[in-house]
Amino acid sequence: METKIGVFICNCSGTLNNIDFDAVVKKVVELPGVTSIKFISPLCLEEGKKKMLSCIREENIEKVVVAACSPEFKEHVFREVLENAGLNGHLFSMANIKEQCSWVHEGDVTGKVVELIKMAVSRTRLLQPVKMNNFSVNREVLVVGGGFEAINAALQLSRAGLRTTLLEREAVLGTGTTELENLCGFDINAMVMEVKGDENIEILAPAEVIETSGKIGDFNVRIRKGGEEISRKYGALVIATGYQTKLALESKLKSDVNIVSQEKLCHMLEDPELRIRPRTIGFMLDFADENSRLPTLATLNNALAAKRKWGSEVYVFCKNVKVDSERIERLYQEARDCGVMFLKSDVSPKVAAENGKIKIEAKDIFLGEDINLTCDVLVAEECLLPAEETEALSSILNIRRDSRGFYQDENVHLYPVASEKKGIFFIGGCRGNLDLSRVLTDVSSVVVSIYKLLSSGNILAEVERVKVDPQKCVACLTCIRICPHNAIQLVRVDGGKEVAEICDLACEACGICAAMCPAKAITFQGYRDEEILAQVETIGES
Amino acid sequence: MNNCIVAFCCEHSAYPAADLAGKLKLHYPENLRIIRVPCAGRVDLIHILKAFEKGAAAVMVMGCEGGACHHMTGNTRTKERVKYCNLLLREIEADGRLVAMFNLSPNAPHKFVGAVNEITKRIKESGR
Numbered sequence A: 001m002e003t004k005i006g007v008f009i010c011n012c013s014g015t016l017n018n019i020d021f022d023a024v025v026k027k028v029v030e031l032p033g034v035t036s037i038k039f040i041s042p043l044c045l046e047e048g049k050k051k052m053l054s055c056i057r058e059e060n061i062e063k064v065v066v067a068a069c070s071p072e073f074k075e076h077v078f079r080e081v082l083e084n085a086g087l088n089g090h091l092f093s094m095a096n097i098k099e100q101c102s103w104v105h106e107g108d109v110t111g112k113v114v115e116l117i118k119m120a121v122s123r124t125r126l127l128q129p130v131k132m133n134n135f136s137v138n139r140e141v142l143v144v145g146g147g148f149e150a151i152n153a154a155l156q157l158s159r160a161g162l163r164t165t166l167l168e169r170e171a172v173l174g175t176g177t178t179e180l181e182n183l184c185g186f187d188i189n190a191m192v193m194e195v196k197g198d199e200n201i202e203i204l205a206p207a208e209v210i211e212t213s214g215k216i217g218d219f220n221v222r223i224r225k226g227g228e229e230i231s232r233k234y235g236a237l238v239i240a241t242g243y244q245t246k247l248a249l250e251s252k253l254k255s256d257v258n259i260v261s262q263e264k265l266c267h268m269l270e271d272p273e274l275r276i277r278p279r280t281i282g283f284m285l286d287f288a289d290e291n292s293r294l295p296t297l298a299t300l301n302n303a304l305a306a307k308r309k310w311g312s313e314v315y316v317f318c319k320n321v322k323v324d325s326e327r328i329e330r331l332y333q334e335a336r337d338c339g340v341m342f343l344k345s346d347v348s349p350k351v352a353a354e355n356g357k358i359k360i361e362a363k364d365i366f367l368g369e370d371i372n373l374t375c376d377v378l379v380a381e382e383c384l385l386p387a388e389e390t391e392a393l394s395s396i397l398n399i400r401r402d403s404r405g406f407y408q409d410e411n412v413h414l415y416p417v418a419s420e421k422k423g424i425f426f427i428g429g430c431r432g433n434l435d436l437s438r439v440l441t442d443v444s445s446v447v448v449s450i451y452k453l454l455s456s457g458n459i460l461a462e463v464e465r466v467k468v469d470p471q472k473c474v475a476c477l478t479c480i481r482i483c484p485h486n487a488i489q490l491v492r493v494d495g496g497k498e499v500a501e502i503c504d505l506a507c508e509a510c511g512i513c514a515a516m517c518p519a520k521a522i523t524f525q526g527y528r529d530e531e532i533l534a535q536v537e538t539i540g541e542s
Numbered sequence B: 001m002n003n004c005i006v007a008f009c010c011e012h013s014a015y016p017a018a019d020l021a022g023k024l025k026l027h028y029p030e031n032l033r034i035i036r037v038p039c040a041g042r043v044d045l046i047h048i049l050k051a052f053e054k055g056a057a058a059v060m061v062m063g064c065e066g067g068a069c070h071h072m073t074g075n076t077r078t079k080e081r082v083k084y085c086n087l088l089l090r091e092i093e094a095d096g097r098l099v100a101m102f103n104l105s106p107n108a109p110h111k112f113v114g115a116v117n118e119i120t121k122r123i124k125e126s127g128r
């Protein structure tokens, strides 16, 4: 027997005045499957929802169509009414007769309204219920890395009540962060002490990840520590493996003692026994690597320090000074005020070593003149690169990297810090985000995201909304390769056959796999071919 | 199908753009029929061809801006499918431009209306 569809129509408190609702009701009542039709306005407020609820109960309605405004705004409201009435929330469609009909057309639109409702009814007849399930998840988190970012994240996760493991490749935590101490006044040692004293945090160092499998809420990680292999389970993984720098220098200049890195200059500035203070210092910036946020910060800080401590003449040769992070614009202004000279050039200046000095030839595009400068010390440009082993770890985790080799966010606009594999997150340096304010934001975002996912120990999710039919799947791997959220895996089913299987927790219900599967083995409840085609076929029928 | 225009609209971009067009009381031809999809990437060849079989004057597939697809690759994959569909239409000597992919952001109601007007112009030019 055909299921009973109830149609609820609303005129949004009278704002849809180019529709003859009596005529609509007369036509809709004749549609196959429709057993009940009610005009209630406004339907989305308490009284309307109450009427809708009791009508569903009294008339034993099994599926619902609402003809009103856009599902973008009110779908969840009406779904809730269905669920309160004991119906499955997926047995429901909306006909958008407001924003996409009455309001965009002049004159009577009764005919179009009837057709939109017809399309919704034809889809609704085919809808099938989708169950929800509480998937239990492991509440422990693995943080890979042992630098400032990782320590910070571990401390915050622990404070949020999540047990955390900190896994560092080196034997000691917090190395490679001296720059931060100098620049920003963070006391790394105190943070390391705090981590060590935290009962909620376990430290594995030196150790490395050698294999991962599983999915959000249930990752299996194999770890090598001191020649021994251990297996652990985690609900989420955080990657905070940082970055490395390389000096952009011709090979013949690499050994020159007067050409230094930012770090070396820092040490010189701190050295009480330094005998000769450099009188003239040159900096190079933004020629070899346009991603120069962090080098810009270092250049401005060090240029200012050299000016203040040594009273040196400081010249910054640059293509652009990128001041798009917190504090930098002010630092730049301070540097200018102190007399640091910024020389803008389109092409990388020529550098040569001569009689223990460094000669720099550049063309300043503002002055339009050639500049020849002899300096005592040149601070070479630093290029930022992903940390060693980023490539290896990305293949262990099966996640993407961007064109520069850093880890790639899932969707840079919508889900920064999330990888395309749900449950794996990145912080700061390893995703190419390299100044302190951004790193701290990343840490907070990751902690909040993980707290939301794991804190209750359960994740409520739809079951098999998108599903592979193992009978039809020919294991061609198309869906596994193209799923943008990395939600599909190959599994072995009874009888030894291998088929694709979609992880309900990781699937974002985009339907790309359903369109691509050559065997038509994937169904997406609500957007199955039948349901889409039913709407297409209804168009223009009347 | 009374020469309707069928528009498959992604719920992350074109569909809210169409809603905004309504809120701003912009106007576009009444023969537009919008079908909401979770991503332009869900739209398959069969959906487009069935619309033509049923007599649609044109089919629009509307997804997120290039490089800003909610599901990363949905819009580019479907663009390829739409291109293939262009060829199929040409093969049967129909105007290939009557199926087209449009990219827009959710806050672009004028671009939405512009796209509908563009396809309407193409329908007129093709003599339907």
Ligand SMILES: Cc1cc2nc3c(=O)[nH]c(=O)nc-3n(C[C@H](O)[C@H](O)[C@H](O)COP(=O)(O)OP(=O)(O)OC[C@H]3O[C@@H](n4cnc5c(N)ncnc54)[C@H](O)[C@@H]3O)c2cc1C
Pocket: A318, A319, A320, A321, A322, A323, A324, A341, A342, A343, A344, A366
């Ligand atoms: C949200 C946001 C995002 C941003 N993103 C970026 C970005 O991605 N990339 C970026 O580059 N900037 C970015 N900026 C910063 C902005 O573009 C800077 O203000 C920019 O660097 C200033 O350049 P200008 O040519 O507009 O300024 P100007 O002041 O005209 O020129 C500045 C340049 O000219 C040189 N100069 C000026 N006078 C002299 C002189 N007498 N002698 C020698 N040299 C001189 C300076 O050395 C400097 O390099 C961003 C800003 C914001 C707010």
Ligand code: SF4
Pocket: A468, A472, A473, A474, A475, A476, A477, A478, A479, A480, A499, A500, A516, A517, A518, A519, A520, A521, A522
């Ligand atoms: S695309 Fe289809 S046939 Fe191929 S592996 Fe995936 S489900 Fe199986």
Ligand code: SF4
Pocket: A466, A482, A483, A484, A485, A486, A487, A488, A502, A506, A507, A508, A509, A510, A511, A512, A513, A514
């Ligand atoms: S619907 Fe989208 S996210 Fe879900 S499995 Fe298919 S391609 Fe992946």
